[in-house]
Amino acid sequence: MSEVGSTKRYRPETRLVHGGTLRSQFGETSEALFLTQGYVYDSAEQCEARFKGEDPGFIYSRYSNPTISMFERRMIELEGAEAARSTATGMAAVTTAILAPLRAGDHVVASKALFGSCLYVVQDLLPRYGIETTLVDGLDLDQWQRAVRPNTKTFFLESPTNPTLDVLDIPAIAEIAHKGGARLVVDNVFATPIWQSPLSLGADVVVYSATKHIDGQGRCLGGVILSSEAFIAEHLHNFMRQTGPSLSPFNAWVLLKGLETLGVRVRAQTDNAAKLAETLASHPKISRLIYPGRADHPQAELVKKQMRGGSTLVGFEVKGGKAAAFRVLNALRLAKISNNLGDSKSLVTHPATTTHQRLTPEARAELGISEGFIRFSAGLEHADDLIEDVAQALEKA
Ligand SMILES: Cc1ncc(COP(=O)(O)O)c(C=O)c1O
Known part of the structure; x- marks a missing residue:
């Protein structure tokens, strides 16, 4: 396969059409759909090398897949992130981005104005695993500040909020999080990558329900998490490989085509x-x-x-x-x-x-x-x- 190369020097509209394209030996115009679970190896030695991470290439579609990779790369180029992992749904992206880096005894601060399922994750699910949570009025910076504890690891918000469309001050909240030694995770679904880039505003992690505007034509569910390479390597890589909230290659293909017209x-x-x-x-x-x-x-x-x-x-x-x-x-x-x-x-x-x-x-x-x-x-x-x-x-x- 040949890579089209980075489109980061181009404007967002161009990145949406060309970003991340991998072209097969057939030179197709439209991105290929690799509807495959696994991959075959030329030799046992190559297989061993691939499992050791010494040979680039795909191993199994729970880990990655060429079509999924194209979708992730296009999102990386659009968002200006270093790395991305896609998921089966937006909720899988939210849950993974919040839960994977945490352990019992950690603390999360989140805005009260969250999509119902996100609120369930923060309010009901995390405490069951010994993770403390505090919900604040996201518009009130003093509340974010006062909620910080020595064990606070994650701030989480969405902006504009669902459904009342309040806009939260991402740079100010990111500063409070960072001073307190925490990371800021932003659910950017309502803003879309077209109107808001949380990473450039100070957020550390961005999550999307790709089900929404990215597909935008009512066809499939999907999600994506974007961040630094280090965050993914340290917190998500193994968690996602072993627990498997993976996006289907078919849905990745639909979402990839959705991005072209986003x-x-x-x-x-x-x-x-x-x-x-x-x-x-x-x-x-x-x-x-x-x-x-x-x-x-x-x-x-x-x-x-x-x-x-x-x-x-x-x-x-x-x-x-x-x-x-x-x-x-x-x-x-x-x-x-x-x-x-x-x-x-x-x-x-x-x-x-x-x-x-x-x-x-x-x-x-x-x-x-x-x-x-x-x-x-x-x-x-x-x-x-x-x-x-x-x-x-x-x-x-
Ligand atoms: C703000 C927000 N975050 C996350 C989600 C979850 O996305 P999905 O339905 O793809 O799991 C939704 C979807 O309804 C949403 O509105």
Whole structure:
């Protein structure tokens, strides 16, 4: 196989199309799908050398695979990371990035505003293995600072947060983590690699659910962890090889092709979301609108500082609580009710009864997830069709 070589000198759009390509002897244009579990060796000596790490090449697809490797390399070049490991799902990426480096007696600090499954990992799972956790209001830097203990090893956050789209100060939180001897892990799913690069803002590890914008066409699940070579070598390499949260080569191929259009899709979806937010801002049936990228966003200055663009998501609260929100969801014709996001089809979610239903009503209220709150993931439809769809649905609220 021949490598296309580093695309790091090019701009992100170019890296998304060419980064990490490995071309076989057939000279294919589109990346090949190597749907193979294992590999054969020319000799027993070569096999031995490969297991010893003295012969470059693949051993077994739980460890690595040429198609998976192309996906990881493309992500590395896009994100400006040294290394990456892909996983079967976004949750496998989050769980591995947090759990693999830790042991009983360590301490984790995380923002309260997390996707429900991430909250489960931090709040329920880690303590079962003797890892202490503290949840803080991610917007309050004093709380991060006060939570640091001598045994704090990891800070974890997502920004913008799911579903209320708060933007957390990544450079400031990274500084607090580093002063306390901890690393910062950022779930960058909502921002996408197009609008935010946490590693350049001071984070040590970035995780993605590739299921979201990276596929972006509702086909497969996947995840990826990006960091320094040292973090992967020291903390992830053996853990992942032996426990096997590996990405399927088929899904890696889908995600690799997804990356080629990621920039175009995210920009178009962001434009749609911004236009929708603009029309919702003054709508009489809406009591709250949240859109990173608007001047009325609570952290508008921070958005300008650490993000290159807004969001493909809009959050809004319908007057009249759950019943009104359900009437709106049920009346939508184009936008589909689904708990997914980042898709080329517009998707709407009622977080209080889905992604965040596990939380107590008090915990939801604290996070601003009211009964009337709707998360709208803008797709690639024509903006006017989306605006008309939401307008006619709001009539029913
Ligand atoms: C912020 C965030 N992190 C992680 C995940 C988990 O991703 P996956 O569904 O691919 O496991 C999701 C998905 O819903 C998410 O929204």
